Amino acid sequence: MYGLSKAQRYSARLQFQNESRLMTTKLIMLEYVFVGIAFLCAVGIVLFYNAKKNINGNAEFSSCRNPNCVRCVQYQQVIIRAYERYQQLSKIHKENKDSTGRIHKSLHRNIVHSNGSSEQLLNHYSEPNPLVFDLKELNLNDLYDPSTTDQFTDDVRVLQDNKDKICSDFHRINRPQYQHLWLKNDTPFGQWSVFHLINQGKTVVNNIKHCEKTFEIISGLQNIMKRNVFGNVVFSVINPGTVISTHYGPTNIRIRCHLGLITVDECTLTVSGKQRKWKEGECLLFNDAFPHGVTHAGKEGDSSRCVLIVDLWHPDISLQERNSIDYIFSPVNR
Known part of the structure; x- marks a missing residue:
């Protein structure tokens, strides 16, 4: 410089x-x-x-954020309340104690081992793991053939024979003016929508008035579960691209019946590693205590999968046990 x-x-x-x-x-x-x-x-x-x-299917237990969900949030409150109501029932009907013995044993075991269902990991892929109430001494199958299970034959026939009436109700509530009545379930991908007629044992009056034919049909089923927190009747729609993670249901005492309304080959149900596809007008039955999930591999513009879900009693549960379970697990503020 x-x-x-x-x-x-x-x-x-x-x-x-x-x-x-x-x-x-x-x-x-x-x-x-x-x-x-x-x-x-x-x-x-x-x-x-x-x-x-x-x-x-290797993720942690799939849960939702619904504060009223028996399976995901209120499992501890439900099982504790059930044990208290069982004790009340025992005092009222002392003579029935022998017939409800396995319910008492199962309730006690469930309370002792209840440690927060939302933190449980998936067990072996083929084993049941009900997250709220595990009734012991049941013969458990993951999938049921309605044609060979006598207890379900009549109910399945009623649903399948009335498929057109049920489908008519579905198409009505699937219109834009009724979309505010549908709920969205949590999924990692896509969209899963539900329209309840019975939700955890509670009749949804505002929805039933739009589906009177369907409600009349399901009310006449012999094995419908509708008076306790595990019982549901619901229209279920899964859009293309949706994945419902592998998960367990809250109990092993129910059999889920899916009546196919609109089915697509791209949508698959997997129960205990076994894949099944819905067929229009036919019922698919499985015990949702076993690990299960759904994948709709379709693309945008493809059809959604639509079914009516009806919860039925497990065939090994006696009428007296059904009545006891309905009382013990009765819906809160029904």
């Missing part, structure tokens, strides 16, 4: 300082960019890993 005037030296120094500051700013910005990219990569890896676990 020798030979330069004082003004020139000052200008050169100022330019050097400005260039240094600009270089520092660029380096800081570049550092932020690298940190941001690293963060996004980490988030992407986590999301991909969790999604892969859900799809493969």
Whole structure:
């Protein structure tokens, strides 16, 4: 800088300082960019890993955020209240104690081992694991053939013979003006919508008035479970791209019956690792105490899968046991 005037030296120094500051700013910005990219990569890896676990059925117990859900939130309150009501029932009907012995044993065992269902991991893929009430000494099958299970034959025939009437009710409530009556269940991908006629043992009056034919039909079923917290009747719609993670139901005392209304080949039910597809106008029966999940592999624009779900009593439960369970597990504020 020798030979330069004082003004020139000052200008050169100022330019050097400005260039240094600009270089520092660029380096800081570049550092932020690298940190941001690293963060996004980490988030992407986590999301991909969790999604892969859900799809493969290796994720933790699938739960929802509904504060009234018996399976996911209120399991401890339900089992404790049930034990208290069993004690009341025993005092009222002392002579029936022998016939409800396995209910008492199962309730006691459930209270002792209740440790927070939402934190349980999936067991072996083929084993049942009811998360609220596990009734012992039941003959358990994951899937049921309605044509060879005598107790379900008549109920299945009634549902299948009235498929058109039930489907007519479904198409009515599936119109835009009734969408506010549908609920959205939590799923890792896609959308699963439900329209309850009976929700955890409670009749949904506002919904029934739009489905009077269907409610009349299901009310006449011999084995319908409708007076305790485990009983539901619900229209269920699964949109293309939806994944319902592998999970367990709250009890082993019910058999879920799905009447196919609108079925698609891309939608699959998996129970204990066995894949099944719905057929229009036919019933599919399984015990949801076994690990199960649903995947609709269709693309946007494909048809949704639509069924009517009806909970039926397990065939090994006597009429006296049914009445006792209805009292013990009666809905709160019915």
